[in-house]
Amino acid sequence: MALQNFCLNLYPFSFNIQTNLKLVRDNLYRLYPGQVSLNSTQVTDYSLSLSKGSGFRRLIKPQARFFCDQKEPFKPLRQEQGYALLEWGMNWTIAANEMQYVIAHSAVLAKDDKAILFPAPPGSGKSTLTAYLAFKGWRLLSDEMALINPDTNIVTPFVRPICLKNRSIDLAKSWFPEGHFSSVAHNTHKGDVVHLSPPEQSWKNNKSNARIVAVVFPNYRAGKELEIYQLNKTQGFMQFAENAFNFGVNGATGFRTLTKVIENAESFEIFYSNLEEVIEFLEQDIIDHA
Amino acid sequence: MELAHCKLTKGVDIHPFSDGSGCVFFNTNTGETIGIELRLEQIEEALTVYFSQNTSEKFHNPLKGLIEKGFISTENQQPC
Numbered sequence: 001m002a003l004q005n006f007c008l009n010l011y012p013f014s015f016n017i018q019t020n021l022k023l024v025r026d027n028l029y030r031l032y033p034g035q036v037s038l039n040s041t042q043v044t045d046y047s048l049s050l051s052k053g054s055g056f057r058r059l060i061k062p063q064a065r066f067f068c069d070q071k072e073p074f075k076p077l078r079q080e081q082g083y084a085l086l087e088w089g090m091n092w093t094i095a096a097n098e099m100q101y102v103i104a105h106s107a108v109l110a111k112d113d114k115a116i117l118f119p120a121p122p123g124s125g126k127s128t129l130t131a132y133l134a135f136k137g138w139r140l141l142s143d144e145m146a147l148i149n150p151d152t153n154i155v156t157p158f159v160r161p162i163c164l165k166n167r168s169i170d171l172a173k174s175w176f177p178e179g180h181f182s183s184v185a186h187n188t189h190k191g192d193v194v195h196l197s198p199p200e201q202s203w204k205n206n207k208s209n210a211r212i213v214a215v216v217f218p219n220y221r222a223g224k225e226l227e228i229y230q231l232n233k234t235q236g237f238m239q240f241a242e243n244a245f246n247f248g249v250n251g252a253t254g255f256r257t258l259t260k261v262i263e264n265a266e267s268f269e270i271f272y273s274n275l276e277e278v279i280e281f282l283e284q285d286i287i288d289h290a
Numbered sequence: 291m292e293l294a295h296c297k298l299t300k301g302v303d304i305h306p307f308s309d310g311s312g313c314v315f316f317n318t319n320t321g322e323t324i325g326i327e328l329r330l331e332q333i334e335e336a337l338t339v340y341f342s343q344n345t346s347e348k349f350h351n352p353l354k355g356l357i358e359k360g361f362i363s364t365e366n367q368q369p370c
Binding site for chain 1 (some may be wrong): 296303305307308309311312313314316318320322323325326327
């Protein structure tokens with residue numbers, strides 16, 4: 001495929017993506033139906049490139065290389081992993097450059113303007129929970145990062161596909177057969193990876209900020225009945241701070257912002273296996289009282 | 291906000307939480323954070339013991355971290 005230029009408008013940022021990989025083009029059209037345009041002349045915030053590797057290797061094990069504004073932050077990956085590399089590259093781009101927000105590694109979902117943050121390390125079941133909530137009437141603001149407006153408890157959406165791994169891929173495909181899934185990137189450092197486009201409602205409201213009413217730390221445990229632990233504010237802060245990307249870089253502003261979020265929200269740690277029980281808890285015990 | 295009597299190192303912020311569960315200290319010079327599940331007055335009380343006895347042997351462990359990691363200034367420190 002010849003080199004093509006795509007413009008991706010993902011409030012609050014825009015990306016120019018140059019690629020000669022058909023896999024990347026096809027997945028962009030599938031996952032960002034209303035956000036992607038070809039050969040736009042729009043000036044964008046970032047220029048990204050996802051291209052085939054050159055040299056002898058292209059004949060044996062073809063590679064994909066990611067560049068952000070001429071920088072190559074990651075080693076090349078196998079070409080079939082190219083789309084996942086682009087999504088991870090976009091995460092890196094925002095986390096490394098956007099210091100006007102306090103950013104936490106967290107999913108964000110909302111009912112109306114009431115948002116719940118789900119900060120968690122990989123393997124906690126965060127993305128599976130995120131996908132389930134997003135397709136059960138919750139509004140997705142982000143699967144990967146919470147963009148918190150400094151000195152407030154307001155979160156700005158950054159709606160993008162949900163990253164599913166390994167066993168959660170088949171689960172999500174059985175729950176939401178009508179969903180728009182990317183091709184599978186096999187055997188990445190995270191295992192098999194698929195991206196799932198959020199439902200229409202999340203795209204439609206992708207410019208509506210929300211107020212953080214709770215911070216919930218999810219822990220998936222197979223076969224476990226729902227256990228809920230309310231954290232005091234000091235415990236909530238310390239767990240939340242561990243998931244904040246640029247908290248240290250933002251200095252006193254980052255500190256004030258995190259304390260404001262925790263002061264104005266309830267904090268919980270949950271252990272679960274049944275997602276319906278989790279929804280019931282979130283809606284009845286948090287959203288209805290916020 | 292500062293501790294009433296003890297001297298925070300320059301660039302250190304403190305936030306006592308409204309639920310009385312404790313305080314968090316943030317060092318803007320290093321980006322380091324310490325959370326302590328003691329109220330502000332309990333922290334001050336413990337620091338008083340530390341500075342008056344000049345010993346850390348009976349000292350509450352999390353508070354020891356405040357001194358060792360430079361959140362509380364030990365220079366020209368008067369007992370709280």
